Amino acid sequence: MTAMVLDGILPAERAVRSGPPHPLGNDGSWRVYPRTEQEIRDLLTHADREGLQVTVSGGGTKRGFGGQRKRYDLEISLAEYKGVIEHRAGDLTMTVHAGTPIRELAEVLAAHGQMLPADPRWPGSATIGGVIAANDTGPKRLAYGAPRDFVIGVRAATPDGRILRTGGKVVKNVAGYDMNKLWIGSMGTLGILLEVTVKLRPLPPDRGLLLIGFPAGAQGEIQTYVNRLQASSLEPVALEVLNPSLSARMAGWERDTLAIAFEDRPEAVTYQLERAEAERSGMTESVVMRGREAEDWWMRFAEITPDATASIDPERPLISAKVALKNTDVAAFVGKATEQAVQRKLEAFVHGGAGHGISRVYVRGEQEPVLHYLQVLRTFVEKRRGSLVSDQMPLSWRKHFDVWGYQRIPRSLMEGIKQSFDPNRTLNHQRYAGGI
Amino acid sequence: MAETGLSEKRTCSDQGLGHYLPGDVPDANKWADCVHCGLCLEACPTYLETGHEHQSPRGRVHLIKSVAEGKVEMDEAFMDPVFTCLDCRACETACPANVQVGGLIEEARGQVRRAVPVTGWRKQMSRLFLEGLFPHPERVNKLGQLLRFLKSSGLSSFARKSGLMKLLPQHLNLLEQVTPEPGEPLRKKYQEVIPAQGVTRARVAVLTGCVMDAVFGEVNEATVRVLTRNGYEVHIPQGQTCCGALHVHAGEREAGRKLARRNMEAFAEADHVLVNAAGCGCAMQEYPELFKEEPEMREQAEAFAAKVTDVSRFLHHRGFEKPKGEIRARVTYHDACHLAHGQGVREEPRRLLQSIPGVEWVEMPEADRCCGSAGIYNITQPKMAQAVLESKMEYVPEDVELISMGNPGCMLQMAAGVLQHGRNARVVHTMELLDRSYREGDKKEV
């Protein structure tokens, strides 16, 4: 790989020779910034033909997510492949380049009173393509769903030079296999997402947020409250449990906190906030936020920790993990993760969706105690048939910790799918579950 | 069926069609309405029991059509699904396209009967019932006797040979146990005209029915009392005979036609022919179907059919005296197929019953699910009948005291179910309860 070769594909100023390998891994000797589909396609086929190993990045917020290789030959960054291609406001759909950051998208939509039904982390830098490939979701997944629910079409390039469209531009479509699903969470192992068509929603007319602080360690009470709320006809869009250290930052108190969001017409938000308030017990305290204030709170929530582009403390790097469990195990997990962290004198932010089953752990510390901590949590989670995946960890640590955990899906199927898209293992080799 | 002008509806043919024999061929228009959507599947008791498509309304219609297309022979494999049909008409309620599955089945049975004469125990059985019994009121005067006779007669050895013995006696035993003490047949007890109490509002004729009169004479008496009390002069034409439903269900269409003619004659004078047995009412409303190929008779049959009404509907529509006597009981109601699906009578009996003081109403889930009685089905297809009954009993509320309904066959079958399951409920006819309330009310006033 030389500058000359790349120069033939895209202008030299958009091919950058990288410095020393990134501690999180998943970079390339060269980083290129294509701006057209043709450039991406040429880069990919060139690499495939020449046997070069390629990785793909968007905003770089998931650089520490998976992967065993010290370095790839080429990093294709989609940071400059961005922008809205078509916004069909009347149809509530939009087609965008995969490298568009979430916030840019949200701003365009807000002007039309619409929104992307998603609240992933680090919206300022995370791109739509990256969010889909990493299947990143936030607390409002409870009501708005995950990428698998809002992606209705994809245009992608495969290493052998094919441009494949999956899905379409309409919200309902069952023609052929639902190939869209293959892109979601597949960590760029099958192709490079070029364009994405998503389903939109109208912006809610009003928002409300109720934070309830429970006495520390009162997981059982949180669960009881959640069950009661869920059995009522209220329609929360988020039911997120925060551990005390995270609460200290987000709510100003060191208690277990339940963050309950409602988004609807103002009269419906008021009514629901009142009913949710009325249900809480005397041992708790609460705060209510409305409108802009509530929205800002969630914005801060999306950036609890700096993303992977921030500088890394090599001794005590920030590690994060995504945990999937049954809804009713979430509060207990948050408690367990907190208690285990305290025992190990680790600082951990933990939160989990009591209505959608996804929890997240952010922990800082030295390698041994942190990996051990994660192992203990994983045991807890796998016993309950869930999964723990570490989505940020330095490359050197990943050698000692299988970030993906126990694989339930037969390997032959995983391999077969990879094979049918990328037979030469050109893209993001070994970055995915099961070493794919 | 709306006329669209889009397509000419095919007319009945005198010729055989596909593998059908000439004459009385299943009506092509009826199966043409079926769009094969399957919305009837879950309504069909035999499909629910077997899961077999050919034991479903859609499958049966498809088979009947396939014989016409010459793809399937009229052999045993065709007979099976055609004869396991309960003729409950639940599919007709469910069907968005108004397909008359029941009518098609009856026509197909007629064909089968002509093509494949009955042999063996089935023949004995059907002979006994259809020729020996039902057209002769005097012979049907006690089903209990009949059942006892059946058991002791040579018939059971037929049954034993065919492996039927294991099931049949048990079921018959049950039926026998639940058969009430014989009342006096109405036709013997009353004269032909029974005057109204008070001012005469109208004159009505009543069909006494064979099973009803023989086994549930009480119900007929109750019906007469309720009617006369509501100001109707009741006529009981002596010339009347069995309605023929069982014959038509069994594919004996010629016999059915004979009986139909006699009844049309017997009731010629009547303006209203009231029926308290769902199956009979339904069959009489469908007399025109029997005369598809005789235009003149068909017209007469249509005029006759228009006069036939279920007694509960008649009372409800014309207004009835509110009963005053208290009946303190938890009451539920079972929709006889031939009332609910066959005649669309659902609300009327419920309103009558709910008007009785003291009644605590308990709605039965899936109330219009067949109980498996279906004429003599519980005798000819005991295994399926039992399975259907079992499913039905799951829906009968545990703690009711009275289960009301409007069909004698159902009354026997449900009573068998109640007995089998050791329930405490009593099975009654809607008219009985209404009558009881009237009489209780009178006592009080006196």
Add this chain to the structure above:
Amino acid sequence: MFRKKERHSDPLIRKLMKLVGKEHVLHRQADLVAYECDGFTLQRGKARAVVFPGETKEVSAVVRLLHRERVPFIARGAGTGLSGGATPLGGEVIISLVRMKKLLRVDLDNRTAVVQPGFVNLKLTQAISKDGYYYAPDPSSQYACTIGGNVAENAGGAHCLKYGVTTNHILGAEVVLPDGEVIRLGEDGIPDQPGYDLLGLITGSEGTLGVVTEITVRILKAPEGKQTILAYFDDVEDGSRAVSDIISAGIVPAALEMMDRTAIEGVEAANFPVGHPLDIEALLLIEVDGIEAGFQSEAEDIVDVCRKWNVREVKVAKDEQEAAAWWANRKTGFGAMGAISPDYLVQDGVIPRSRLPEVLNKIRAISQETGLRIANIFHAGDGNLHPLILFDAQKPGEKEKALQAGSRCLKACADAGGSITGEHGVGIEKKEEMRFIFTDEEIEAQTRIRSVFNPDNLLNPDKLFPQPGRCAEVKQEIKEQQGLKV
């Protein structure tokens, strides 16, 4: 019922009988005729046998046997599919899942339910409604269709505008792969299992990737309340504009359905009439639900939008019974066509909602050109059209004309940037039309995926994808000839 003991001459049938019991195998000609098609009747074929396994183990054993003997096979639910997915093309063994019809578990706190594949869609809501829950995907066939069939077709329904289609409600599944291996996806309904989203891939794969033997679904809490609105328009375009404006007003109705004049004629002539005027051009049936305080004002806004677009009459259902009657009338709409036409072909195109008036005009033109009446019943909210092409198969040439008209309607949808099917699937019916929206390369990408699961193409062969490398026109001709043979 009382058959002579028979020892079947086909050894395969004997083996099947051994695996599932004699009474659970059908093989006589007359018994098989009933299985020659599903809800799509224009093409039919004969199965070799029908087996009724009672549990996953039996499914797996049957599949293993068929795989070993290289006999093609098809899974079948209620057979209400509208694209021929469960129709044999000749010689397949049908694995009917209707005996596996149990509701296995309900977990209200986690809002999940586990069902066997033969469990009927509507039964789920019936079973949990006493606790105030329901299962959202509600195809109009929900009285009869199975959840296994729903998964295979990724069925939609009137209420998927707000709540999503089947795939959005499937959390886990047990699947028997075409070689008999049993796999579980989405353990306990826990989301985001690491690895490719096979659950999402299998949902909507029309029974070509595996036989689904157990399903974990999401159940929802019934909304606090709902309001149903019925609006009559003298002009289809006014109706379409009202649809767009409702959505633009930031309202996401639970359902937003439309019927045109011919469709109204059909439903009013059929078994569930509600007295719609017969001289209107379009009706909208709209449902809003949620928190009382919110949807009441939404309903008012909807009424205002309808007025703005010259509605002749708009009314809010006065009670649940009235709303239920309106819905029964709508949901039995397809079957109702039987009341005004001997045969119908239902199509299932999708378009961007904003192109509604334009595509409806095209469909009208197709109707005029072919001389066949076309009724439209559709999910207007998400642009899912159901042109119902009315014809009489007994009239020479009409069936072919109907097939052509259907195909042209789909072309119109594809040209408007839409899709050839929104919920009924491709099956055998729309194989060729796949080319309207996918390139050969894109189709091949999909058949490669099929090969990963189903390398020998024994499971539901020759469905879903056009034969590679053959010109579409030629195929269309072949299809018509096949149509003729029926």
